[in-house]
Amino acid sequence: MTMTAADLQALQPAMNDTAPRTFLNVGCGSAGPERLPECLRQPGWRQIRLDINPDVEPDILADTTDLSAVESESVDAVFSSHNLEHLDDHAVPTALAEMHRVIRPGGFLLITLPDLQQVAQWVAQGKLTETLYDSPAGPITPLDILYGHRASVARGNHYMAHRTGFDTQRLGQVLRAAGFAEVRVTADAHYNLWGYARK
Template structure:
């Protein structure tokens, strides 16, 4: 298959493109408005699950349908932890490849260091917080949300994890610059890296 060339019409030609990987069902609220205000950005949705009707059906470890430098940003919310450890460099390399020079990747995922503190206290199955899906325990953060997996959604299983230090190292090894990785002080890491201009 040839690489996808992003066509734009006059109404969207001035907008930047954010590739929303692992997008799930369409919902504009899934894009962080402070990073991707609707008046400046258009969303291109990519997911491995065709049932969520993405613009592109593909794995984040192989996005060859997109040409190099095709997008201005990549947004990844709770995707990398679903990969096996050896697949993480593949996904980050794909994020890097599809970004235009000067473009950035923004991502969030569980903070295993915070979760480990609860596990060390013996609170593996006690709710750490309540989400819109229901109570989330450390075991769900470590291995994936149990009710979703029990319901047959194996895409929700977690196969690897990250701390501030490990994620920073992955991004730097990939070639990202201006790397920033922070814990939100609860149970999530937030990371940003730029493809050099």
Template sequence: MHEVTESSPQPMPVTAEAPSCRRLLHVGCGPKSPHRLHAVFRDQRIWDEVRLDLDPKVVPDIICSTVDMRRLVPSDSFDAVWSSHNLEHLFDHEVPLALAEFRRVLKPGGYLLLRCPDLPAILATIARTGLEEPAYISPAGPIAPLDMLFGHRPSIAQGNRFMAHHTGFSDVRLGRLLREAGFSEVLTRSAEHYDLWAVAFVTPGNSQPVLAELGASGLAFTA
């Protein structure tokens, strides 16, 4: 595996691809697993996944922060960016920087698919049942509103401080931040397990094929 770190002088590795292969940047990727990809990205005949994470323990292709990827990830080099539950781990002032970086690395016609905790839904649950009553059961065990607000407590207790949360989002706030980062069209929606989803497009009028793919996978957005 060709690993690239912030101290490496080499440019990002370019893998041999089939002519129809699309490039996916998986940011905050965590340990390698196809289940960490959204269903639309799992077909390796279509998507070439490049994994990026700040934590070297998960053995990503690229080790760096999403806040500044300029030395390691060229502009206009990916067809899609997949960001699953990592935006909330940034400090609030870093979020616009990361979103601008996602926009920078996308090709014309590219898009970002993102999910993060749905803060208004979490707060509504706190008002009903309190901070510590489990809201749902995940593969990692029971998840309480306190975990969704501040990060998964058992993981943090075991020394994984990357799991701490430092900011939060509503659909309105997330949509505004994405538009301010330079995306031309942004759609958001709430979903089960207190997830807030967003899909953001670089090029105006380019959304329908992607929205159809997402809808077929069970993730429908309403314009």
């Protein structure tokens, strides 16, 4: 699944397409704009990059659980791609509460992360270390999705370790618990969940 501009317009009809809008890219990593969903690459969107890793040269150096460098209700959207699973499980509510805090009323969170339910099917078949797909970082196995990209961790990038996980039901639960008014979660065909949560 990809989140297109049309998809976002259908979900967010109240947003004015001509107004300048800002989104906070939480856990931006080193990926360029080509890795953003199409809906956030549309004219009028301005990106603020936030990451805990200084090596990726973010606009804001911060932990996902402490967005105090970002004013409350100051961004129209938050995008989080493969970030939440890197937190300790008990820190997930704090991170989502911080994301909720910085979004303006009527704004939204768009989040994507691994779908452990799909991965578990491969594990149950005894395919823990078989390649599921090739990524820019190299081959990805169920073991990588469960615990983090092993090759990156082996090279000393401890930020790549995974500490918690989600299926469709759990992602919906934690988004609603964070206070979002409308929550939609779907799985794609590439072992990912996508969540849209409106404030």
